[in-house]
Amino acid sequence: MSSAVMGNYGRIDLAFDHGDGSWLVTADGTRYLDCAAGIAVNTLGHGHPHLVEALKAQADKLWHVSNLYHIPEQQRLAERLCGLSGLDKAFFCNSGAEATEAAVKMARRAMHDRGETSRHTILCSEGAFHGRTIAMLAATDRPVFREGFGPMPEGFGHFAFGNMNALRDRLAADAETGHPEIAAVMVESVQGEGGAKPLPERFFAELREVTSEFGCLLIADEVQIGVGRSGYIFSFEEKGITPDIVAMAKGLAGGFPIGAVLTSEAVAAAMTPGSHGSTFGGNPLAMAAAHAVLDVLESDGFMADVRARAEMLAKGVDEISHDCKLFCRRGNGFLQGLVFNDDIPAMDVVAALRAQHVLTVPASENTVRLLPPLTLSRDEITLLLDVLKTTMDEMKAKS
Ligand SMILES: *Cc1c(COP(=O)(O)O)cnc(C)c1O
Numbered sequence: 001m002s003s004a005v006m007g008n009y010g011r012i013d014l015a016f017d018h019g020d021g022s023w024l025v026t027a028d029g030t031r032y033l034d035c036a037a038g039i040a041v042n043t044l045g046h047g048h049p050h051l052v053e054a055l056k057a058q059a060d061k062l063w064h065v066s067n068l069y070h071i072p073e074q075q076r077l078a079e080r081l082c083g084l085s086g087l088d089k090a091f092f093c094n095s096g097a098e099a100t101e102a103a104v105k106m107a108r109r110a111m112h113d114r115g116e117t118s119r120h121t122i123l124c125s126e127g128a129f130h131g132r133t134i135a136m137l138a139a140t141d142r143p144v145f146r147e148g149f150g151p152m153p154e155g156f157g158h159f160a161f162g163n164m165n166a167l168r169d170r171l172a173a174d175a176e177t178g179h180p181e182i183a184a185v186m187v188e189s190v191q192g193e194g195g196a197k198p199l200p201e202r203f204f205a206e207l208r209e210v211t212s213e214f215g216c217l218l219i220a221d222e223v224q225i226g227v228g229r230s231g232y233i234f235s236f237e238e239k240g241i242t243p244d245i246v247a248m249a250k251g252l253a254g255g256f257p258i259g260a261v262l263t264s265e266a267v268a269a270a271m272t273p274g275s276h277g278s279t280f281g282g283n284p285l286a287m288a289a290a291h292a293v294l295d296v297l298e299s300d301g302f303m304a305d306v307r308a309r310a311e312m313l314a315k316g317v318d319e320i321s322h323d324c325k326l327f328c329r330r331g332n333g334f335l336q337g338l339v340f341n342d343d344i345p346a347m348d349v350v351a352a353l354r355a356q357h358v359l360t361v362p363a364s365e366n367t368v369r370l371l372p373p374l375t376l377s378r379d380e381i382t383l384l385l386d387v388l389k390t391t392m393d394e395m396k397a398k399s
């Protein structure tokens with residue numbers, strides 16, 4: 001389709017008219033089971049009554065005032081997110097890249113504030129994805145995102161995925177110079193775009209220890225895995241640790257644009273008036289939507305049921321994987337990856353599932369990502385597994 005819209009996306013030839021829970025519906029009434037959820041955004045699916053009500057009520061009251069004034073809904077959301085995460089202060093923006101970018105600014109500023117002015121480098125994992133701004137392109141090591149956008153800003157480095165020894169050696173060498181340059185280590189506990197790839201079991205907890213030992217900060221990029229997708233509101237909750245800085249976005253307001261950064265008191269102290277800002281950040285509409293999402297996630301038994309349903313999904317996928325031997329499963333909660341053998345392009349699987357009216361998302365390392373709404377029901381999981389099984393049987397027959 002020729003269009004006045006820029007061609008920077010490879011779009012699927014499909015448009016939707018409305019949504020209904022876990023389903024997306026085209027203008028002619030065709031229904032698709034949405035296991036993409038707007039790329040991990042529609043936390044409560046489509047048209048969730050509590051979310052719709054909250055946004056409508058706020059729309060009648062007040063949309064936007066800017067951060068020239070106090071925004072009570074923002075203060076309440078900050079308290080709520082800090083209470084849930086164990087952090088002390090919240091900053092609001094409008095997207096993931098803005099949140100990770102602000103997280104980096106805050107880490108550098110905290111070092112500056114401490115008088116450790118040589119510390120400006122942010123170490124990231126190989127295969128990481130933290131967004132598309134110029135600085136966040138420097139935070140990924142993947143050439144596909146960077147091509148033609150150089151020069152890259154300085155102050156970013158990479159370490160081998162999940163390799164604690166390599167990371168520790170790097171931090172030790174940096175400390176030995178007497179004027180260390182590393183300000184922070186930034187990781188996703190499960191790489192989303194990287195292919196639903198979890199860090200090794202103990203890595204996150206060890207990372208907490210090692211960053212503290214070497215006097216640098218730990219930034220958790222929870223943009224994709226956060227807001228319940230891991231089975232916990234924050235993925236580090238279950239690991240019993242608290243990062244210094246947490247970036248959030250995608251699912252936080254269930255489809256309304258939002259970003260947030262949570263930090264410790266020590267980091268926040270460096271962010272004096274005028275040091276950073278966002279015109280739209282934390283406006284009453286976004287705050288109302290985020291409160292509504294958290295209302296549901298915090299309601300009795302909801303997260304426990306997410307974990308139970310995610311386990312049902314993982315078990316079912318494992319059985320199919322075991323039978324067909326075309327892929328391996330990895331991931332956490334409702335961020336699951338099906339890593340296909342090289343002779344089966346993940347894109348073909350996404351298309352085959354779509355032909356059966358199931359929407360999924362490709363990721364790197366030949367992975368198909370399942371990112372359903374956290375409200376995906378047991379019946380819908382059964383349906384998803386049936387479709388996956390038939391699709392794999394057909395692919396097996398062809399290969
Ligand atoms: C999507 C994503 C981002 C970027 O978010 P945008 O809202 O697209 O800017 C950053 N980090 C992670 C882990 C993501 O998945």
